[in-house]
Amino acid sequence: MAVDSKVKEVTETRTDFNNKEAEEVLISFDEDLEITGDEVEIATKEELKEMPVIMSIENLNKEYSKGKSVLKDVNFEIKQGELLSIIGPSGAGKSTLLRSINRMIEPTSGKITFDKQNITNVKGRDLRNMRTNIGMIFQHYNLVDRLSVFENVMHGTLGYKNSLQGIFSLYTESEKEEAIDIITELGIEDHIYKRCDELSGGQKQRVGIARALVQKPKIILCDEPIASLDPSSSRVIMEHLRKICSEKGITVIVNLHQVDVAKNYSDRIIGLNSGEIVFNGHPTEINKEVIQAVYGTDFDDLIME
């Protein structure tokens, strides 16, 4: 009976996950309950206020071509150990914002401070150093498909190596052991020798997470991590990200399409529309007006996935 009520509770709070496939989702929830059994706990507003700042972004602008701004004067702070979701319609500049943080895209102007260091203009060795501290996972996983899971995960250590060490795969024993620990934690230890193109989407994304964790990052950036996944894999991935954040204290920044997922898992949500921040607050503060401002449509018109 206890399990029964638990299942009901979860489905009630999360029917929004995918109404159409409620049954299928319910089954996967059942499975997951056995594995994690955890309730999602997010930080309260007060707790959030007390968190130290790890990164601040000031007056960030990005123009791909002259006069066409993708990001317009974006200002916000990222707290250490929070799970921050960035929501917004397609083309709002979510990806550009995320990639500006680790300088995969060069911002046109603005200032990014990470760990009290100005990283806006770092180059060469310093840039690589900064990137090792910031892990990244992608919508399309961006793994080297022909290499094994283990090799892909080990790529996370490349930032610490010089070119020759990297080319000849000179990983230390402790690095390998750590990688195995992380792989086991994410539940993909059975696939360690498999080539990545043999894996399912959800498994690939967990390899992506493992690769990011091996970097020993302070921040993990996630660019639409669940946009190519089915509802049950999506949930596994979000749960892992939440765990990484809560248990390891790593700051996680997630670009998301699904408002309800963002509400469920984040400590804070930023709403982006046409390159401008239109909302920055606690998930409980999301209401019809906020949705209207972010997406330009009514809440009821959104497909809830």
Add this chain to the structure above:
Amino acid sequence: MSKTSTINANEITIIQKKNLYLLLTVVVIVGLIMLAGYITEYSHVEGIMSIPAAMSWMASNMWFSQSTLSNLGSVMRLLWETILISIVSTTTAAVFAVVFALLGSKLTYINKPLMYAAKIVASISRNIPVVAWALILVISFGTNSMTGFLALFFGSFGFLVRAFLETIDEGSEDSVEALKATGATYWHTIFKAVLPDSMPQMFSWILFMIETNIRSATLVGLLTGTGIGYLFDLYYKQLNYEMVSLITLAIVLAVLVIEAISNIIRREIL
């Protein structure tokens, strides 16, 4: 059912338009064939009618006898030489092509001037046909295997750079991005992402090029006086058609065997 759409089905003319274009294309092609035949005084009917006569001539003159078959040894030796030259020139070209492709790819270029230089060199080498290369080189190097090798080398090099470049551009963008984001160096991205991603496709192109080169080697040999092409030319000019047909058959069989082998390799690596 009530009609909800305001668009009238017979107002949509896109399919009729497509059909009209198709009809026009067919008319234009047939017209061009007629025109070309008229200008060159070539009759398609006569051309087709002459096929049976040509066939019977070939059957009577090119059917080789036992005595011709005794020359098989020398044919095989030169065929082997031709195959080796093709393989050596292709693989050598491939080594250089990888470097040029890395320099020329928008994913892995080191700097813009070098990128354009690599692309231009490859383009020049590709756009001069292999026969032209043979003719140019035979003047400066004379008739020997080296000339044949170089002609095939330049022809393959240009093509392989292009093929490798596209392989790199298509296959590695995502993984290169991921590796860069981990703080990997340029050489890490090349050896850990670009090459593992593109190697099988590159091998496939090399195999394709070896096949092509064995075919071209015959023609190149004819011009540079080396390999099986030279032998072909020799007997052809002596009007020894039986030997010509034996050589042709040997080449066809060699190409088929090489193609079969490379298909097996391809299946294994892809």
